[in-house]
Amino acid sequence: MKANGFSGTTNIRSKGIKKHFTRWKNEPIQAIIELIANGFDAKADLVNVRIEFNGIDGLEYVSVADNGAGIDINKGDEHFDLFNESLKRDDDDVQGSHGRGRLAFHLLSNNATWYTRCNGEDAKIDIDSTNLHHYEVRPLEANQQHAFLADHSSGTCVELKGFICNLPEQESIISKLQNEFGWRLALNSNRKLLLNGNEITIPDNELIEKIVEIEGYTFQIKLIHWLNKPGSEKSYNYLLDDTGHIVCRELSTFNKKPNFYLSSYTTSKWVDNFDKNGAGLAFENDYDANPSSSVYRKLQKNISIFGKEIFEDFQRRLVDEQIEKYDSKGYFPKYAGVREEDAIWRKDNTKRVIKEIYLAEPAVFTNLGAKQTKIIIGLLDRLLISNENDSLCDILQHVMDLDSEKISVLADQLTRTTLENVVSTIETLQKREIAVHKLQDLMERHYKEVLETPDLQIIIENNTWLFGDHYTIIGAEEDDFQKTALNLREKIKGINDIEEGDVDQVDLSEGLNVEGVRRQVDLFLARQAMKYDDINKKYYKCTIIEIKKPSISLNKKHLNQLTDYADIILQHPGFQSENFKFDLILVGRKVSEKDTSIKSALETAKNHNESGLVQIYDNVRIKCYVKTWATIFSDFNLSNGYLLENLKTKRTKLEERTTKEAVTDLQKLTH
Numbered sequence: 001m002k003a004n005g006f007s008g009t010t011n012i013r014s015k016g017i018k019k020h021f022t023r024w025k026n027e028p029i030q031a032i033i034e035l036i037a038n039g040f041d042a043k044a045d046l047v048n049v050r051i052e053f054n055g056i057d058g059l060e061y062v063s064v065a066d067n068g069a070g071i072d073i074n075k076g077d078e079h080f081d082l083f084n085e086s087l088k089r090d091d092d093d094v095q096g097s098h099g100r101g102r103l104a105f106h107l108l109s110n111n112a113t114w115y116t117r118c119n120g121e122d123a124k125i126d127i128d129s130t131n132l133h134h135y136e137v138r139p140l141e142a143n144q145q146h147a148f149l150a151d152h153s154s155g156t157c158v159e160l161k162g163f164i165c166n167l168p169e170q171e172s173i174i175s176k177l178q179n180e181f182g183w184r185l186a187l188n189s190n191r192k193l194l195l196n197g198n199e200i201t202i203p204d205n206e207l208i209e210k211i212v213e214i215e216g217y218t219f220q221i222k223l224i225h226w227l228n229k230p231g232s233e234k235s236y237n238y239l240l241d242d243t244g245h246i247v248c249r250e251l252s253t254f255n256k257k258p259n260f261y262l263s264s265y266t267t268s269k270w271v272d273n274f275d276k277n278g279a280g281l282a283f284e285n286d287y288d289a290n291p292s293s294s295v296y297r298k299l300q301k302n303i304s305i306f307g308k309e310i311f312e313d314f315q316r317r318l319v320d321e322q323i324e325k326y327d328s329k330g331y332f333p334k335y336a337g338v339r340e341e342d343a344i345w346r347k348d349n350t351k352r353v354i355k356e357i358y359l360a361e362p363a364v365f366t367n368l369g370a371k372q373t374k375i376i377i378g379l380l381d382r383l384l385i386s387n388e389n390d391s392l393c394d395i396l397q398h399v400m401d402l403d404s405e406k407i408s409v410l411a412d413q414l415t416r417t418t419l420e421n422v423v424s425t426i427e428t429l430q431k432r433e434i435a436v437h438k439l440q441d442l443m444e445r446h447y448k449e450v451l452e453t454p455d456l457q458i459i460i461e462n463n464t465w466l467f468g469d470h471y472t473i474i475g476a477e478e479d480d481f482q483k484t485a486l487n488l489r490e491k492i493k494g495i496n497d498i499e500e501g502d503v504d505q506v507d508l509s510e511g512l513n514v515e516g517v518r519r520q521v522d523l524f525l526a527r528q529a530m531k532y533d534d535i536n537k538k539y540y541k542c543t544i545i546e547i548k549k550p551s552i553s554l555n556k557k558h559l560n561q562l563t564d565y566a567d568i569i570l571q572h573p574g575f576q577s578e579n580f581k582f583d584l585i586l587v588g589r590k591v592s593e594k595d596t597s598i599k600s601a602l603e604t605a606k607n608h609n610e611s612g613l614v615q616i617y618d619n620v621r622i623k624c625y626v627k628t629w630a631t632i633f634s635d636f637n638l639s640n641g642y643l644l645e646n647l648k649t650k651r652t653k654l655e656e657r658t659t660k661e662a663v664t665d666l667q668k669l670t671h
Helices: 014-019 029-041 073-081 101-107 147-151 170-187 294-328 340-360 370-384 389-396 404-409 419-445 453-461 476-489 505-509 514-518 556-571 597-604 629-639 641-646 659-666
Strands: 006-009 046-053 059-066 109-118 121-128 134-139 155-163 192-195 205-214 217-226 236-240 246-251 261-267 523-532 538-547 580-588 613-617 622-628
Touching: 029 046, 029 059, 029 101, 029 155, 029 170, 046 170, 059 147, 073 121, 101 109, 109 147, 147 155, 170 192, 170 217, 170 236, 170 261, 205 294, 217 294, 261 294, 294 340, 340 370, 419 629, 453 523, 476 523, 476 538, 476 556, 538 556, 556 580, 556 597, 556 613, 556 622, 580 629, 597 613, 597 622, 622 629
Parallel strands: 046 192, 236 261, 538 580, 580 622
Antiparallel strands: 006 134, 046 059, 059 155, 109 121, 109 155, 121 134, 205 217, 217 261, 236 246, 523 538, 613 622
């Protein structure tokens, strides 16, 4: 560099330069954005912006300082003589406007001065907006250098003066900087952008992290779903080396998805050797790390799959929000003259249909005015309860013609399968839910008074679905098997004996007595039905249910009786064939507080993931279960939870009901 400095001109005149910035003429903040981008492009990990206003909120001072590589004055012709050209044009790790961003300052001010330190040399460069193609370079002594650079071995600080317009308030500037540089800050946690000493944070986003193995290499993938568009940056898939430097970026396939912005950042030892131009560094297995490699193609495929999952989740949430907006704005029909429960069902059903159409083709509802949206929603609502709704079958595949009676039955139900087929199921579930609630009340508050076996027997026989839907047909057709099973039961030693230990002390203290309990009879139900296994082979499913009277607490003795029963069946000549499979179910109101054997057996069989399973015999041909009524009620609620959550059943207040009323209700057939 010349001792007294030097001057030069760009390869284009001021008028031509300014034409390139026409699109930003009403966005003076872009001048600061370009200077920040240049700092990060120069490998800075710190960019510090200062903006000062005077007492009347007029812009007084702006500086953008960075600790990057600085400007090599000895290559001034490469840095300043060229316009719309740049040494970094083929570098994916850049954001600035490739050789012209430095001159964007004229959008905001008349003068710009660059203080720079590079390769041990200090200098400053001045450019005036009236003569943008001309620049002046002067050397500096170390003590003349800008204060920011005093503590840095390299870097640049740009000061702007002579302002021709103002900037928005600080909150607006922060939001703009977040959107413009959020993706770059996310690339490297060590990279900082400060505004008046306050760090600019990454804008609202959802981070999803994945690890994949491809041909022996481990890839760490971070996918960031931006809630707002990240400035002018499109959605890219970035490959980063171990320093956080972008070695390659490729446009994401999600750029054309409306309101969806996704960036992915991938790191790996494989990426550290990546050559986007295809030359690459050879690996031991003789292939290169480049865009043509099979590893790269598989990596992009994985990223695309992950992105699709994120997009589909985003789309579902977006649609839900949009439909709720439609509802809050009153776009749905008012349903005048329709019963409240029918109106609720109709609106929910219409919402579901709109959601499916929206997910299938978002463009149907895009850019619609209020009147247009109301018309479409109204037409769909009417069509779904008409005889013409089959015109939607190609889209929905499950909307069927329903008469008014079935609509009433489906009130307040949320269904996912063919509506016509599920009506009777919903009706049954409503009745069963009420029956479970009543039976639960009976077992908790009235069990001491239910002393007549016929009470409980009729209840159980009319509600055998409590043990699962495959137990619902215990009846006269199983009489022969019932008698056989009952005869086998009689071989179990002490099966009908009642001892003091079978009634918990707490129950004895509350009025129960052993003699009273002995006068009750256990319930015994059995059925045999033909079934088909997974390979469509016939077998006989034999179900035996031993229900202990409510006053009995289950203990080790009863568990032993259950296993004795299994042994007797195994020895019976009529049941030796593998075509017979048995479920033996012991049911009681509760397990004795002192018993540990049943709890231990349940824990041992826990890994089979079957509620109440305690033992398995003969290669799963016989399964033994112990269930309390509380377990049965819980199983019912869990298995039917989705629909039960959406039932608007008005439960009768049971607190004032008598035992007789509760028993009478439950003895009604509910299957």
